[in-house]
Amino acid sequence: MTKRTIIPFGPQHPVLPEPIHLDLVMEDEKVVQAIPSIGFIHRGLEKLVEKKDFVEYVYVAERICGICSFIHGMTYCLAVEEIMKLEVPERASYLRVIWSEMSRIHSHLLWLGLFADSFGFESLFMHSWRVREGILDIIEETTGGRVIFGSCKVGGVRKDIDKAGLEIILKKLEKYEKEIKEITDVFINDSTVKHRLIGVGILTKEEAYALGAVGPTLRGSGVSQDMRKLGYAAYKNINFEPITETSGDSYARCVVRIKELFQSIDIIRQAIAKIPEGPLEVKVTGTPNGEYFARTEQPRGEVVYYAKANGTKFLQRLRVRTPTFANVGPLVKVLQGCELADVPVLVLTIDPCISCTER
Amino acid sequence: MTKTILKSLCMKPATVKYPFGPREYHKRTRGKVFIDVDQCILCSLCQRKCPTGAIVVNRNDKTWEIDPYRCISCGACVEACPKKCLRLDNKYSKTSTKKEKELFRHA
Numbered sequence: 001m002t003k004r005t006i007i008p009f010g011p012q013h014p015v016l017p018e019p020i021h022l023d024l025v026m027e028d029e030k031v032v033q034a035i036p037s038i039g040f041i042h043r044g045l046e047k048l049v050e051k052k053d054f055v056e057y058v059y060v061a062e063r064i065c066g067i068c069s070f071i072h073g074m075t076y077c078l079a080v081e082e083i084m085k086l087e088v089p090e091r092a093s094y095l096r097v098i099w100s101e102m103s104r105i106h107s108h109l110l111w112l113g114l115f116a117d118s119f120g121f122e123s124l125f126m127h128s129w130r131v132r133e134g135i136l137d138i139i140e141e142t143t144g145g146r147v148i149f150g151s152c153k154v155g156g157v158r159k160d161i162d163k164a165g166l167e168i169i170l171k172k173l174e175k176y177e178k179e180i181k182e183i184t185d186v187f188i189n190d191s192t193v194k195h196r197l198i199g200v201g202i203l204t205k206e207e208a209y210a211l212g213a214v215g216p217t218l219r220g221s222g223v224s225q226d227m228r229k230l231g232y233a234a235y236k237n238i239n240f241e242p243i244t245e246t247s248g249d250s251y252a253r254c255v256v257r258i259k260e261l262f263q264s265i266d267i268i269r270q271a272i273a274k275i276p277e278g279p280l281e282v283k284v285t286g287t288p289n290g291e292y293f294a295r296t297e298q299p300r301g302e303v304v305y306y307a308k309a310n311g312t313k314f315l316q317r318l319r320v321r322t323p324t325f326a327n328v329g330p331l332v333k334v335l336q337g338c339e340l341a342d343v344p345v346l347v348l349t350i351d352p353c354i355s356c357t358e359r
Numbered sequence: 360m361t362k363t364i365l366k367s368l369c370m371k372p373a374t375v376k377y378p379f380g381p382r383e384y385h386k387r388t389r390g391k392v393f394i395d396v397d398q399c400i401l402c403s404l405c406q407r408k409c410p411t412g413a414i415v416v417n418r419n420d421k422t423w424e425i426d427p428y429r430c431i432s433c434g435a436c437v438e439a440c441p442k443k444c445l446r447l448d449n450k451y452s453k454t455s456t457k458k459e460k461e462l463f464r465h466a
Contacts, residue, residue, distance in 0.1 A: 052410060059410045059433050127363065130373045137385075144387040144447075150433050158434075159387070186360050 002027045007340070011040050015118045015344035018354035022347070026340065034335035036328055042358045049318040054080055054288055054309065055154050057318075062148055064320065065356040067110060068298045070103045070149040072356075076318075078232055079294035079307040080154050086282055092156040093234035094275040098169075099142075099149060100233070100296075101264040101271070106135045106147075107299035108257045108264075109180070111351045112187065115254065118348040119196045124186055131179045138172055141165070156281025166272045173265050180265075184258040197251035201334035201346040204248055213330040214323045215301020216260065217350050220253035222246040227297035238270050250349045257351075260299075287313050298323050300351045322356040388449040389432040396423055396463040398444035405436035405445060421465035427452045 005026045011019030019040040025033040048060055061076035062069045074096055081088060113128035136146045142161050143151040151159045161169070187193055203213065208221035218225055219242060226242035228235045243259045245252035288309035295304050301323030308317040327350040334346050375382060384390070401423070403416040413429035414436060416422070430452075437445045 056408075056410045056435075059431070059435070123367075127367075133373065140388055141385045142387065144385070144389040144434070148431075150389065158438075182363050186363070190360065 004032065009343060009347075013344075015114075015348065016352075017114060018352065020347070020352060020354050022335070022343075024335070024340070024343065029340050031335050031338050031340060031343065034332050036332055038328070038354065038358055040358070041355055045359045046318050046320060049315045051314070053313040054315050055284065055313075057315070058153055059150070062150065062152075064359055065322070065353055066147050067107045067353060068103055068300065068303075068356070069147055070099050070152060071296055071298045071303065072320075073149070073152040074100065074233070075294045075296045075303055075305045076307070077152050077154050078296065079292045079305045080288055080309075080315075082292045082294065083288040083290045083307060083309055084154075084284070084286065086155050086284065088156055088233075089279045089282065090234070090276050091160075091278040092280050094271050095157050095159075095161065095280075096152065096233040097235060097238065097271045098161070098268050098275075099139075099151060101268045102135065102139050103149070104264045104299045105261055106132050106139065107351075108261050109135065111257060111299070111348075112183070112254075115345075115348050116187070116193075118344045119193070121193065124183065127183050131176055131183060134172065134176055134179075138169055142169070153281065155284045156279070158280075160280055166275070170269065170272060173268060177262070177265050180261055184261065187254055187258060194251065196345060197254060198247075198249060200250045200342050201338060201349060202247070202249045203330055203334050205246075207333060208248065208330060211329040211333055212326050213301075214326045215298070215351075216253050216256040217301065217327050217330055219244045220256045221248035225302075227295050227302045230295060232294075232296055234271065234274075237274060238267055240267055240270075250345055253349045287311055288315070300324055300353055300356075301326065320356075320359055322353070322359070324350065324353045324357040327352070328357070384449040386449060389434055390448045390450045391427065391452040392425060392430060392432070392436060393446050393448055394423055394425075394463055395444040395446075396465055398442050399423055399463075399465060400442055401465065402441060404439045404441065408435045408439040410435060423463045423465070424460050426458075426460045428458050 007024045007026055009022040009024050010016050011021045021037045023035040024031050049057055058073050062073035064072045109128050109132035113125040116124035140146050143149040151157050203221050205222045208218050209223055222244055224242045224244045243256050245255050289311040291308040293306050304321040306319040307315055310316045331350045401416055401418050406414045406416045411429045411431055413426045415424045434447050437447050
């Protein structure tokens with residue numbers, strides 16, 4: 001047996017946007033085992049639900065994650081609205097869909113940039129983030145914040161986008177779609193990129209399912225599961241199919257995300273075409289009493305919010321299962337047997353968001 | 360890829376040379392909270408609605424105080440204000456070397 005060494009990877013590492021620590025057990029250049037440890041940035045946001053009332057907590061929920069903030073806030077609202085039996089107006093639901101997809105586009109572009117950086121393609125990273133900045137401008141124009149949208153609230157939405165605003169979004173999306181196409185063509189067709197990704201970190205369909213992978217990690221392995229198909233908000237009125245790839249390697253996970261970018265643009269177009277006129281919110285009266293599991297699709301996968309209320313204005317318990325937490329298991333699996341040089345790429349393929357995970 | 364490279368060569372920088380070039384804020388950008396203190400009726404609804412406890416209203420002294428470093432520019436106070444004397448500017452507050460609170464006194 002060759003000698004085993006342990007290489008600590010993280011919590012501070014140039015490729016890691018956020019702190020996760022991995023102990024890599026090595027045999028020569030091969031990783032035999034990866035032992036993850038998380039908990040460096042635990043903030044106790046779930047406990048805070050006992051101090052902030054159920055309407056106020058939306059601000060906290062949005063700040064669980066800095067990238068998929070809107071969907072966190074929306075999922076929390078969906079849970080409370082379901083407990084309180086609130087009927088959210090149609091227009092608000094459609095606006096929620098538009099903003100959700102905006103945040104998906106910006107998250108995926110951010111990921112593409114980080115991913116390109118992880119395999120050493122720095123100019124591609126710059127280009128991805130250049131386009132992302134344009135998407136952030138649309139978000140800031142419509143909601144007032146770049147990443148913390150602050151536009152979702154219990155019972156509806158805070159801000160409206162008028163007709164002219166929707167037209168501008170469509171026009172801008174057309175421009176950005178072309179730019180995204182140019183960038184993503186490099187990811188899909190460039191031979192050096194392919195060389196780094198194809199066949200690296202294969203997660204089979206069975207493994208992905210058994211280990212409870214979610215989101216693009218799961219769909220890249222050929223399991224067609226997308227929580228948007230549950231039809232929350234206005235997704236029930238929108239035509240789309242979950243995007244899947246069968247090979248289950250890093251390339252497949254990348255391609256799934258790239259295709260989702262275009263799918264998101266398509267969903268925004270459909271939503272803008274179908275959006276009805278009407279009120280933006282319903283009045284919230286009384287306090288919630290009951291419990292509910294809200295499940296939505298984030299850019300990184302399925303997020304679960306469990307909310308339990310007891311008739312006071314403070315929720316009794318809130319539990320958040322974030323997509324990265326579910327994807328740590330599959331990550332440890334794909335790291336087994338990989339080369340040390342591929343570790344950064346593989347860690348990035350699950351699109352880790354550690355701040356979410358540790359809440 | 361060649362097309363992108365050629366484009367990048369003759370393109371202007373995608374970034375703004377801040378602070379020499381101006382940073383354009385959008386109309387809806389959530390920035391600093393301002394108060395028209397003479398309109399204020401000191402109802403302290405904003406204080407109750409503020410999720411970070413940045414606002415302190417003192418009825419006896421007739422003062423309205425905000426800690427700009429606690430404020431997260433969420434706009435909850437602006438929505439709650441019955442007299443609409445609070446507003447969110449689309450510019451951020453200036454940086455400073457001291458963490459000072461801003462005090463407004465009712466005339």
